[in-house]
Amino acid sequence: MADYQSCLAFLCELLQKYNRKRVMINENTGLVADLGLSSLEVMEVIEQIEDHYDISIPLNILPDVNTVADLAQKIRDLNP
Amino acid sequence: MLLDKFKEMAAFQSELRDRKLKAFGAVTDEILSATEGVVEGRRVILAGTNNYLGLSADPRCIEAAREAASRWGTGTTGSRLANGSFAEHQALEAELAAFYGVGHAICFSTGYSATMGTCATLAGPGDVILLDADSHSSIYSGVKLSGAEVIRYRHSDTGDLAKRLRRLGDRAANTLIVAEGIYSMLGDVAPLAEIADIKREYGAMLLVDEAHSLGVLGERGRGAAEAAGVEDAVDFTVGTFSKSLGGIGGFCVSPHAELEDVRYCIRAYIFTASSTPSVVASTRRALQILRDEPQLRERLWDNARRLYSGLKALGLAVGPTPSPVVAVEFADREAAMAAWQQLFDNGVYVNLVVPPASPSTNYLLRNSMSAAHSSEQVDRIIDAYRGLIDAGLVTPDAA
Ligand SMILES: Cc1ncc(COP(=O)(O)O)c(C=O)c1O
Numbered sequence: 472m473a474d475y476q477s478c479l480a481f482l483c484e485l486l487q488k489y490n491r492k493r494v495m496i497n498e499n500t501g502l503v504a505d506l507g508l509s510s511l512e513v514m515e516v517i518e519q520i521e522d523h524y525d526i527s528i529p530l531n532i533l534p535d536v537n538t539v540a541d542l543a544q545k546i547r548d549l550n551p
Numbered sequence: 552m553l554l555d556k557f558k559e560m561a562a563f564q565s566e567l568r569d570r571k572l573k574a575f576g577a578v579t580d581e582i583l584s585a586t587e588g589v590v591e592g593r594r595v596i597l598a599g600t601n602n603y604l605g606l607s608a609d610p611r612c613i614e615a616a617r618e619a620a621s622r623w624g625t626g627t628t629g630s631r632l633a634n635g636s637f638a639e640h641q642a643l644e645a646e647l648a649a650f651y652g653v654g655h656a657i658c659f660s661t662g663y664s665a666t667m668g669t670c671a672t673l674a675g676p677g678d679v680i681l682l683d684a685d686s687h688s689s690i691y692s693g694v695k696l697s698g699a700e701v702i703r704y705r706h707s708d709t710g711d712l713a714k715r716l717r718r719l720g721d722r723a724a725n726t727l728i729v730a731e732g733i734y735s736m737l738g739d740v741a742p743l744a745e746i747a748d749i750k751r752e753y754g755a756m757l758l759v760d761e762a763h764s765l766g767v768l769g770e771r772g773r774g775a776a777e778a779a780g781v782e783d784a785v786d787f788t789v790g791t792f793s794k795s796l797g798g799i800g801g802f803c804v805s806p807h808a809e810l811e812d813v814r815y816c817i818r819a820y821i822f823t824a825s826s827t828p829s830v831v832a833s834t835r836r837a838l839q840i841l842r843d844e845p846q847l848r849e850r851l852w853d854n855a856r857r858l859y860s861g862l863k864a865l866g867l868a869v870g871p872t873p874s875p876v877v878a879v880e881f882a883d884r885e886a887a888m889a890a891w892q893q894l895f896d897n898g899v900y901v902n903l904v905v906p907p908a909s910p911s912t913n914y915l916l917r918n919s920m921s922a923a924h925s926s927e928q929v930d931r932i933i934d935a936y937r938g939l940i941d942a943g944l945v946t947p948d949a950a
Contacts, residue, residue: 509912510907511906511907511911511912514684514703518705525714525718526718527702527715527718527719528702529700529701529702530694530695530701530702530703531700531701
């Protein structure tokens with residue numbers, strides 16, 4: 472089971488690939504608001520997380536996910 | 552402000568107006584045949600319809616509609632559950648069930664409501680829907696309404712689908728897998744044989760949207776599942792009357808007797824007026840023609856292969872195999888728009904598809920074939936594409 476901190480670390484590294492605006496990525500970074508991810512890129516990121524943790528992330532959770540912290544929390548909750 | 556979120560769309564619309572680009576919502580002034588019309592004042596070959604068998608202009612279907620309008624009037628003015636179930640609707644449902652060789656069929660007022668309504672209703676809270684990532688908007692709308700847990704699998708990736716079913720464990724038994732027969736944008740066919748195997752292995756249920764494959768694939772024209780020989784693994788087949796049948800409306804057929812109860816739980820069926828009898832009558836006639844005249848399907852495929860090989864020979868970026876839908880992909884937005892305009896100016900009307908309606912960040916010129924196109928028309932379409940290369944709008948082998 473992955474703890475919150477390790478999920479966070481994984482996400483921060485993964486999101487560097489999408490860091491066009493060269494912002495500091497931390498817990499409070501907004502996926503759309505700060506990184507400017509398109510809907511297609513959000514789905515790409517989700518797929519990479521799913522592969523890494525061997526989980527499926529339901530689309531239903533996406534409306535509640537705004538920041539890196541929100542996403543890290545969801546991964547932790549889904550990880551058996 | 553409430554309406555602020557439409558600013559981006561307003562800017563796009565205003566750009567289109569400034570460029571005088573009529574790719575979206577162009578007005579058809581006149582229909583000359585199933586494959587020719589006058590659009591925005593210009594006579595064009597219609598190469599962006601879904602009129603796969605050309606039946607929208609079939610005199611037999613037109614006559615059936617005319618007779619039904621005289622007999623039943625112009626509308627039913629009510630839902631199927633209230634006053635809107637006419638003998639025509641019931642007959643069409645019986646004929647669809649017979650055509651698919653199953654016991655049960657429901658007709659809807661549009662294809663969109665058929666797909667949305669069944670997806671929204673079959674799975675509910677506590678259930679899971681596994682849908683293809685490139686699913687049509689009507690599927691995405693439906694699953695959102697369902698209250699079920701919604702999980703995407705990578706487009707036509709059966710390894711990914713199986714992995715996700717494995718992750719679900721016991722919940723696989725409460726899962727509805729959703730795939731399309733032919734995908735509408737790129738014309739690719741779902742790997743239904745493999746999907747059927749996986750569905751059986753995990754004990755899930757399978758819904759296939761044959762919107763673009765009814766009348767197009769399979770020995771009897773029943774669609775992609777028939778062509779793959781796996782119809783017995785499909786729990787629910789949905790489709791539309793607006794493409795190969797040349798009318799409007801949709802359906803769901805199933806071997807499960809429960810469909811008769813599901814019918815009374817689908818809001819998009821209960822709370823909307825039933826199809827106009829003239830449309831039901833033309834659809835019935837069209838279904839008969841689809842069944843009795845397989846040569847239409849052969850002609851469609853002859854045209855599809857002719858267009859595909861013509862565009863491929865020009866070095867354009869078309870899909871891996873011929874299909875009645877042939878899309879040419881563009882990475883560059885400006886080139887795609889200019890190309891659409893030049894085709895139109897040269898008398899060829901195709902669909903311009905922009906992200907996120909296209910499955911990637913690419914822009915598409917989506918061409919679709921009809922059994923009613925003549926070889927000469929297909930050659931004129933190919934010529935128009937050659938003109939794009941000559942004008943430097945497309946580079947062969949790297950569009
Ligand atoms: C896969 C798919 N399902 C459903 C629909 C909706 O059908 P209709 O346009 O007849 O409402 C379409 C077509 O638009 C489609 O491509």
